[in-house]
Amino acid sequence: MSKDLCRSCGSCGFPMRNPGDYAGGNPAAEYCSTCALDDGQLKPYEEVVHANAEYLVREQGLDLLAAREMARALLASMPAWREQR
Ligand SMILES: [Zn+2]
Numbered sequence: 001m002s003k004d005l006c007r008s009c010g011s012c013g014f015p016m017r018n019p020g021d022y023a024g025g026n027p028a029a030e031y032c033s034t035c036a037l038d039d040g041q042l043k044p045y046e047e048v049v050h051a052n053a054e055y056l057v058r059e060q061g062l063d064l065l066a067a068r069e070m071a072r073a074l075l076a077s078m079p080a081w082r083e084q085r
Contacts, residue, residue: 011035011042011080012052012071031080042080049075 008015009032016022016032023029023036034051036042043051052071056062062070075081 009035011048011078012074013078035080045075045081048081 014032024038029040053067056067
């Protein structure tokens with residue numbers, strides 16, 4: 001597996017290991033499939049918060065409010081969002 005397949009999402013930091021983890025299944029994408037549309041464009045902030053919160057609910061069993069808080073804190077530290085806040 002090439003190094004390029006082990007980047008992390010520029011929006012949420014999710015490690016993208018499989019082509020399916022990348023937006024649109026394209027390993028050249030900068031963002032994961034949770035944060036970006038199939039064409040690789042980053043989704044609007046609120047949508048990304050929501051998508052990441054749902055992921056945390058699913059994967060970690062958090063309740064939705066706690067998951068949204070965590071998603072906002074996570075995104076605040078990422079390069080894709082740092083300048084927008
Ligand atoms: Zn992401």
